[in-house]
Every structure is written in C-alpha cells, then in structure tokens.
Amino acid sequence: MSEKLYDFLEKTVGKDLWTKDLIDLVSYSSDASLNKNRPEAGVWPETAEQVAAILAFCNREKIPVTPRGAGTGLTGLAVPVQGGLVMDLGRMDKILKVSLDDRLAVVQPGVVYAALEEALDPYGFFFPPDPASGKVATLGGNVATNAGGMKGAKYGTTKDYVLGLQVALPDGRLMRTGSNTMKTSSGYNLTQLFVGCEGTLGVVTEITLKINPRPTANSTALATFDKMEQAGRAVTDIMKSGIIPSVLEIIDNATLVAINQNSDMGLPEVGGMLLVETDGYTQGETEYQLEKVIDLFKKNGALEVRKAASDEEAQSLWLARKSSYAVISRISNALLVEDMAVPMSQVAYMLAYLDDLAARHKVRIATVGHAGDGNLHPTICFDGTDEEEVKRVHAASKELFKKVVEVGGTLTGEHGIGMDKAPYMSLEHDQAAMETMRGLKKFFDPNNILNPDKMSV
Amino acid sequence: MSEKLYDFLEKTVGKDLWTKDLIDLVSYSSDASLNKNRPEAGVWPETAEQVAAILAFCNREKIPVTPRGAGTGLTGLAVPVQGGLVMDLGRMDKILKVSLDDRLAVVQPGVVYAALEEALDPYGFFFPPDPASGKVATLGGNVATNAGGMKGAKYGTTKDYVLGLQVALPDGRLMRTGSNTMKTSSGYNLTQLFVGCEGTLGVVTEITLKINPRPTANSTALATFDKMEQAGRAVTDIMKSGIIPSVLEIIDNATLVAINQNSDMGLPEVGGMLLVETDGYTQGETEYQLEKVIDLFKKNGALEVRKAASDEEAQSLWLARKSSYAVISRISNALLVEDMAVPMSQVAYMLAYLDDLAARHKVRIATVGHAGDGNLHPTICFDGTDEEEVKRVHAASKELFKKVVEVGGTLTGEHGIGMDKAPYMSLEHDQAAMETMRGLKKFFDPNNILNPDKMSV
Numbered sequence: 010m011s012e013k014l015y016d017f018l019e020k021t022v023g024k025d026l027w028t029k030d031l032i033d034l035v036s037y038s039s040d041a042s043l044n045k046n047r048p049e050a051g052v053w054p055e056t057a058e059q060v061a062a063i064l065a066f067c068n069r070e071k072i073p074v075t076p077r078g079a080g081t082g083l084t085g086l087a088v089p090v091q092g093g094l095v096m097d098l099g100r101m102d103k104i105l106k107v108s109l110d111d112r113l114a115v116v117q118p119g120v121v122y123a124a125l126e127e128a129l130d131p132y133g134f135f136f137p138p139d140p141a142s143g144k145v146a147t148l149g150g151n152v153a154t155n156a157g158g159m160k161g162a163k164y165g166t167t168k169d170y171v172l173g174l175q176v177a178l179p180d181g182r183l184m185r186t187g188s189n190t191m192k193t194s195s196g197y198n199l200t201q202l203f204v205g206c207e208g209t210l211g212v213v214t215e216i217t218l219k220i221n222p223r224p225t226a227n228s229t230a231l232a233t234f235d236k237m238e239q240a241g242r243a244v245t246d247i248m249k250s251g252i253i254p255s256v257l258e259i260i261d262n263a264t265l266v267a268i269n270q271n272s273d274m275g276l277p278e279v280g281g282m283l284l285v286e287t288d289g290y291t292q293g294e295t296e297y298q299l300e301k302v303i304d305l306f307k308k309n310g311a312l313e314v315r316k317a318a319s320d321e322e323a324q325s326l327w328l329a330r331k332s333s334y335a336v337i338s339r340i341s342n343a344l345l346v347e348d349m350a351v352p353m354s355q356v357a358y359m360l361a362y363l364d365d366l367a368a369r370h371k372v373r374i375a376t377v378g379h380a381g382d383g384n385l386h387p388t389i390c391f392d393g394t395d396e397e398e399v400k401r402v403h404a405a406s407k408e409l410f411k412k413v414v415e416v417g418g419t420l421t422g423e424h425g426i427g428m429d430k431a432p433y434m435s436l437e438h439d440q441a442a443m444e445t446m447r448g449l450k451k452f453f454d455p456n457n458i459l460n461p462d463k464m465s466v
Numbered sequence: 467m468s469e470k471l472y473d474f475l476e477k478t479v480g481k482d483l484w485t486k487d488l489i490d491l492v493s494y495s496s497d498a499s500l501n502k503n504r505p506e507a508g509v510w511p512e513t514a515e516q517v518a519a520i521l522a523f524c525n526r527e528k529i530p531v532t533p534r535g536a537g538t539g540l541t542g543l544a545v546p547v548q549g550g551l552v553m554d555l556g557r558m559d560k561i562l563k564v565s566l567d568d569r570l571a572v573v574q575p576g577v578v579y580a581a582l583e584e585a586l587d588p589y590g591f592f593f594p595p596d597p598a599s600g601k602v603a604t605l606g607g608n609v610a611t612n613a614g615g616m617k618g619a620k621y622g623t624t625k626d627y628v629l630g631l632q633v634a635l636p637d638g639r640l641m642r643t644g645s646n647t648m649k650t651s652s653g654y655n656l657t658q659l660f661v662g663c664e665g666t667l668g669v670v671t672e673i674t675l676k677i678n679p680r681p682t683a684n685s686t687a688l689a690t691f692d693k694m695e696q697a698g699r700a701v702t703d704i705m706k707s708g709i710i711p712s713v714l715e716i717i718d719n720a721t722l723v724a725i726n727q728n729s730d731m732g733l734p735e736v737g738g739m740l741l742v743e744t745d746g747y748t749q750g751e752t753e754y755q756l757e758k759v760i761d762l763f764k765k766n767g768a769l770e771v772r773k774a775a776s777d778e779e780a781q782s783l784w785l786a787r788k789s790s791y792a793v794i795s796r797i798s799n800a801l802l803v804e805d806m807a808v809p810m811s812q813v814a815y816m817l818a819y820l821d822d823l824a825a826r827h828k829v830r831i832a833t834v835g836h837a838g839d840g841n842l843h844p845t846i847c848f849d850g851t852d853e854e855e856v857k858r859v860h861a862a863s864k865e866l867f868k869k870v871v872e873v874g875g876t877l878t879g880e881h882g883i884g885m886d887k888a889p890y891m892s893l894e895h896d897q898a899a900m901e902t903m904r905g906l907k908k909f910f911d912p913n914n915i916l917n918p919d920k921m922s923v
Contacts, residue, residue, distance in 0.1 A: 010608055074826060082777060110809075110810060154651055157649055178898065183739060183898065184898035184902060185898075186899060188881065188894075190620070191838075192840075192876075193807060194613075194614075194876075195887075195895070196903050197659060197906055198612075198625070201658035206652075248569055249566040250568055252679070289746060291750050291754050294746050295640055296798050335471035351647060352568040382649050383647050383649075384647075417645075418645070419651075421651045424651060434652070437645075437652055437653075438652070438653055442641050445651050452905060453910050
C-alpha cells in the first residue's frame, strides 16, 4: 500500500512536495499534545486541485489522511492515529485578497494568524479571534478547531468571522460554501459544518474572513484577589453589568509565580488576578467602562486595582498572559492543558472546584482563562515518568470533565475534541446528537479516511 | 389518509389542539408571500413531546408537515405546498428562562420577538437582530430563516445569538444541540444546520439565545442625496472607514413618497435617504462616530445632513423606516419583496442597476435596505390582475437574481429561500454544494415529510 501511495504522490505533486523521510515522519507523528503515531508519508500540496486529487486517491485506496496546520493543537487532532498520509497545508500560505471595500480577506489555509494581522494592520483592520498561538498557528487550523482567544468575550471566535470556504471533499470534489456578503439566509449553513470539524469532513483549501476595524482607544487594568473564587464572582458580575470588556483574563497563583520566575514582571503573587481591557473609539468611552468594571472588582474584594499607566505597561501585561503556556511548560516535564467553558454563572464555582480537585487527587493545577466567556484553561503539571502520578492525573481529568458537563459546560471552548476528549463526548452530547454527528461523518466521509479516530465520530 | 391523521391528532393532542375547519385551513394556506395551498389539518402542539410524536406519525405515514410561526415569511416557506399538516408552533410561547448571570434566555419557538424584547428590557439587555416584523414574528420563525434586521451591520443576525436548540427530528427523536456556554468547540456545529433550514430538517422546540447589554447612548442622523447611487457609495465608504454604525438604512424616493402619503412625517422627497445610528456607552463616543459618518455623507454629495435633535425625533425616523413595508403595500394590489445582499463594494452599483432594471422592464420598484450589511429590499409593486404586468415582474425578478449572483451576492439576506427563490438556488451555489444540501436533507428527512418543496433540496 505504501508503495502505491508513494508512486501516486511522486506522479501527482512531484518529488519536492512529498516525503517518506524518517525525520519528517517523526515530526508529523505528534502535535502539541502528548499523543504520537507515525504516518507513512507527508505531503505539502500547493493547490486546492492537488488537495482534491490526493483525497480522491486516498479515498479510493482507503488510506487515512490527517490534515495539519502548524501542529499547535493541544488535543491530538493532527496526530495520524491510523498512520497513512499527513497533509501539511503549510505551503498554501498566500493571502489572496484583502478588500476593505468588501470588508473581507481571502486566505489559503496555511497562512499564519500573525501574517494576516500584519497584512491588515496598516488599514486599521484586524481579524479578532487572537489565539494565544497566533504567532505560529495557521488560519486553517483556527478554522478546524473554531479557535478563540483573548478577545472572545466581546468579539467572538473564528466561527463568527468565516463568511465562506472552499473545501475539498473526500471523493475529490471541490465545493464552495457561504457568500462574500455580510449576511445570507440562502440554503443550509454548510460553512459552519466545516468550522470546528477538525478536518474530519473535508479539507479547507480557501477561507473568506470578515474583518473588523480595530478600535482606536483602549484602557487596561489589573485587579488582585486573595482567592480565585472572588475573581470568578467579579467575572460573573461584570458580564451581567452591561459592560462587555474587550478582554477579561484570569491568572492563578501558580501561573503568576511561574511568570515571575521567567521574567522581570514582578507580578504580585496573590491568589488570583484579573486583567481587563475595555475598548472603543474615544478615551472617555473606554474609561467609562473601565470605571464600572473597577467598581465590580472592588465590590468582590479586590486587594489592589491598578490601571495601566501607559500602552507599554498594558502590552507587557498581555505579553505576560500570553506567555503563560510557555512558562508553565517549564514547571514539569509533562502538561495536560484543559480547555473547558462553563456557563457564566459557574465561573467562581469551577475555580473553587479546581482547587479542591487538585488537593483530592494530589496533582498540581495552574489555571489561566478567558474568563469573560467562561473559558478556563486549568493545566495539570506532572511528571510523565511517574506512573502513579500519571494515573492520578487521568483520574482528576476524568472527574473534571464530568463536573464541567454537570454544571452545563462544554468539554472544549477553543481547542477541539481531538483524541483526548473523544471518549467523553457523549457526556456532553445526547444520544441523538452523537448519532447525528456520526451520521454526518459517514455522509461526508463514508470510507472514514479523513482524520479518523478523532471526535468519537 | 386524512381520516387516519385526524384520528391520530384527536388521540394525541385532543380536540382543542387540532383543526380541520375550513376557516383555519384557509388561514394556513398562505403566508406573507403570494403563494397558496390548502392543508388537510392544522395542529397546535403545546410540548416538544407532542411535536416529536406528531412527526414520528407523519414520518411513518408519509404525511407532509409544514411548521409555521406567525406566517410573516415573504418567500412562501410556511405554505403547505403538498397539503398535509400545518404545525403552528404559536402555543409554545413561553419564555422559559432569562438568566443575566449566564447571559442567555431560553424560549419556546412560538414566543414573539417583541415579547422577549419586553422581558429583557427591564434588565437593560436585548436580543439584537430586530427584524422589521418583530411585533408579530416568532423567534422560531427567526431561527428558521436566520432573520436579520436593522441592527445587523454591527450586531449580526439570528445565527450569531443561537447558543443551542432542542430539535424534534422527523423520526420522532428529540435532540439537543449546542451549549449554554458563550463558546464551544465540541463536535460538529449542529445548531447552525438548523438555523436557517426553514423547517426542512427538523422542528425547533426550544431555543437558547445569547443576549446583549443594550447600549446606553446613541446618536442619529439622516442624509439626503440626489441619487441612490451616491447614497450607496457613502455606505461603502462608511463601512470601510473604521466606524461600524449600529444602524445604517437606505430609503428610495418611491418609499419616501409613500411614507409621506401615509404619515405627517414630511420627509424630503429626494432621490435617496440614509438613516444612521451610532451607539455606545457615552455621548462622546456616539457623537465621535456620527461626525465621521457625516463627513462621509458630505464627501459623497449629501444634499442635507440633519442630526436628530431628540430621542423622539430619532424614534420617529426608525418608525418611518419600519413602516415602509406597510406603506408600500398600499401602492398596489400585489408586491414582490426581494431580499438580496451584495458584497459591500457593490451597493452603489446594485442601486443604479435597480433603476435601470425598472425602466427596462417597465415595472415599479421601491427600495429600502439594511445598507450597512449590503442587504437591499427592492419591492416590485404591480397589479396582480394584469397578466402582462405579472409577466414583466417575473422577467425583471429573474434578471435581478442573475445579476445579484453575478456581482458575488446572495439570493437572500434574511428572508430565506422558501418557494420563490428555490428555482434560482443553483445560480448561487455550485453543484457540490447543491448535492451536499440535498444529501443532508435526505439524511435528516429521508421520507421528505418536513416542509417539502422548499429550498430546492
């Protein structure tokens, strides 16, 4: 089978665009999760037509295909569990169009988030989701996971900006979904079936994104709390107050300590910290919102509230927050980054529960999160060589997923299901929904060649 | 077959909740479009379980079921083309929950848009789509068509607020989709398959909506222009300027004249008018935006720019705009309300094209629109008893659809495809997309009982 695949790739894309070299296959065995499996080949298609032709061949020959962006996924969704072919979309990295007149950008899936940001910046426009991995993650990956980030509370996630797609289907057809218009009610919303599908229904070969004008004013502040629970209550209060901050982030003690160990930020090593940004066109508007937020910080027992005195200070706070994954990864040799979202009323409860969970299972948890939309990232830090500890980590993780669903939450706010959460999907989704998802998978990909064994479909 | 259906309904919902009376069946023969066909029965289910049981029976017996909200649809989507059963969801009209802590509302499909608005108003929250028919249209209908309205340019449409659904599937299963959280990347986005599906894939029995804080400040202005084309160019300029007005509406001369004939508004009967609202938390913010917009009005040759001096004046302008459908409907005995959206760069071109189209086909067109998202409503006003004129209307309509697609637009921005645009769907969607939509229809509704003959699926 491998030989037939190699021959096909050689004939179809030519020797420079595919690989069976061990060094490449090892790179393509894993993503940013702990999962691993080696594929038989890797391919770097340069056109939608090549993607389609490769899928058609693999579909006929029943060879698994795992599409891959930058491999920054945290749940194993780019890991080729069944071997076969890894399709790296990284060479399809062109920004095809930026049209302010049409308020949209058209990109290939391999464009890095930051590259689009850079292209839009001179016009005063941006693509708001702002994932923490934006410096490396690709827009195709953003679409595959419905990626979010710090601006989610006010600006939503990737799905809110995808106007249309070109998708290669497993049988080799290319399909356009959506519209170049700001709104449409024409036919079924095929676009949103592919956003967040983790490459299990089709391979996205082109993305049309709505773009937003970047607000021209903002104000930033931080508040410290004795306990994360107090910070959580402040979050619920803020989000029901009438104000929607453009950013509302939470950082726990373990993360603050780790940031200080790796920087000269000198952050206060308190129980919990909230970072807030409000935005608008005028300073009066952003200050008005910030004052309302600060009142709610104080009402919920903030120890200290400090406004950023300058843009530089604000930027360094955001940088500190964005570095949290990197600095936490130095705490221990293994990490399990969780990514649940809970209803806005449950933020404080979940934060208290996480403390309790860590104590009961004797595991270390460092938590940050996009608090403004209830999206928390508790990271379990552990010694991957200690079997007993690994067992405790998995037990804690399993209990956490059950609790998240019990309070009406979701297993993943922005990272996707991938492999790690696949066994838990039916906790969250009822039987009819699971049957429907599996039926849709079968409808689009009857031979189950596209990113198999992901998402429990 | 009818007798068997009547027996089933009598047994299942009881005599007060179904009808075969001629007067009811005549009411259920049409919606706000020009289409008509009489069903064999009507039913008013009160629970999701009744809806599911009715679908299961009709699926077994292959009886067509047409779900219906308030019947305000303009494309025939509530018309029971194949007869059978009309399922009026109007009795499922309870607001089940308003939770500010969770930033959401849970409603039954028969709740009228205005009733939810009223329920949210005391808390300073709202559900933004704001369809023009909001005083009577139901939220279930809003979901079925992905309804939009005047706030779309800044706040999006119904789809942007539906967090989750309960849906009755044709085989009688009840399914929950989505989440009570502000974001999720868990599994396929089943929710958005049902938003805008026009009741062809399932019947929505419960809706969970994200709600927004209502801005506390706004500023309103109008600008008059000699030609609609100039107004259209101002629209494109505004939407690329960095400002996103909360409302940006366009009204043509024919509509202005009609409004004046039916009110004491005394609007200037110019070639075209733009109405704009900017919003925020502070008056400084809204005025700042308004001044920017006004500069662009002037740059594009506005004859007059007038700020609303008071809230009352602003309200009366919005009321005038919202009355346009009612006043235009008095011009002639028949109307065809079109509803296309075009890319933002094409607004001016389409407005000029509409003038030309009307002249060439000798038809009268009155145009209003949600200009800020490129959604135009040219209404063809005609004498439905004049066969020659009816032919010209259909010819003009067909040419219009082709042109819309040619400039990259969509057949419908917010009304849906229904019956009227079904023949034109494949102009907009490529073959793979049409096949996929038809395949999805078959997957969810293999016996084609749900709102058959709509949307060309």
